[in-house]
Amino acid sequence: MHTNIETRYANHPADVKNYDTSQLREHFLIENLFVEDHINGVYTLNDRLIVGGIHPVNKALSLETVDQLKASYFLERREIGIINVGAPTKIEVDGETFELAHKEALYIGQGVKDVVFHPSGDGHTYLYFNSAPAHKNFPTKKVSQKDAEVVTLGALENSNHRTIYKLLVNSVVPTCQLQMGMTELKPGSVWNTMPAHTHDRRMEAYFYFDMNEDQAVCHYMGQPEETRHIWMKKHQAVISPPWSIHSGAGTSNYTFIWGMAGENLDYGDMDTVAPIALK
Ligand SMILES: O=C[C@H](O)[C@@H](O)CC(=O)C(=O)O
Numbered sequence: 001m002h003t004n005i006e007t008r009y010a011n012h013p014a015d016v017k018n019y020d021t022s023q024l025r026e027h028f029l030i031e032n033l034f035v036e037d038h039i040n041g042v043y044t045l046n047d048r049l050i051v052g053g054i055h056p057v058n059k060a061l062s063l064e065t066v067d068q069l070k071a072s073y074f075l076e077r078r079e080i081g082i083i084n085v086g087a088p089t090k091i092e093v094d095g096e097t098f099e100l101a102h103k104e105a106l107y108i109g110q111g112v113k114d115v116v117f118h119p120s121g122d123g124h125t126y127l128y129f130n131s132a133p134a135h136k137n138f139p140t141k142k143v144s145q146k147d148a149e150v151v152t153l154g155a156l157e158n159s160n161h162r163t164i165y166k167l168l169v170n171s172v173v174p175t176c177q178l179q180m181g182m183t184e185l186k187p188g189s190v191w192n193t194m195p196a197h198t199h200d201r202r203m204e205a206y207f208y209f210d211m212n213e214d215q216a217v218c219h220y221m222g223q224p225e226e227t228r229h230i231w232m233k234k235h236q237a238v239i240s241p242p243w244s245i246h247s248g249a250g251t252s253n254y255t256f257i258w259g260m261a262g263e264n265l266d267y268g269d270m271d272t273v274a275p276i277a278l279k
């Protein structure tokens, strides 16, 4: 086995109110996504999303099933979205090879038996993934930034000028419940998802990258009137329960990947919270 998937339970907001720093980090922060020649991640009971990292260096890694799934193969009842945050690499999907460049995404539908991730040769293969339960097969599709639905939001004056690339959304690729994309902050802008929002129909996971190792992002979570923060480093992810805001401010600009699963595929149905309404 080269796969380690840890189970995390879903939390009640009234309980989370009492968490100290280490408890918040233990329940929501995912620190070690990239371990050499391993697939590492978390199976959260928030909408059963699996959040993980794939880091093949010396050998190719197959997407193997894990005990939590009680399935004969990983995608038996699941779909997966993969985004390349490292060097260009190859992914084999039931024998067909897809070349995935930096910041390109690959959707693989339910029912695909064999997925193999190849090392790129320079040791810099870093693939981030989200996987959600799925009831039917949709075709495998590679999505580049040029295929994405793109929105530019915010302004430098508010330190939140950013471009949102909606990569795996249903206007671009049909999926059962997974949605994924990438948001790039312009230099000088540090705030993501400000104004903040919640969407009770979907949980979300955020993954931060494209920043120097010595910089950090302060990620905000919690109900809008009861927020908490988690300091995060490059290549870490954080689970956002459906009742929680998810927003961050960095000590530099950065890029992050957002991924969602839940009730619907309606990216725009969020409830926005004005900055002055946060507590
Ligand atoms: O529900 C949507 C997600 O939280 C993100 O797409 C928001 C985001 O990238 C941003 O505003 O910067």
Ligand SMILES: [Zn+2]
Residues within 6 Å of the ligand: 197, 198, 199, 204, 246, 270
């Ligand atoms: Zn959101």
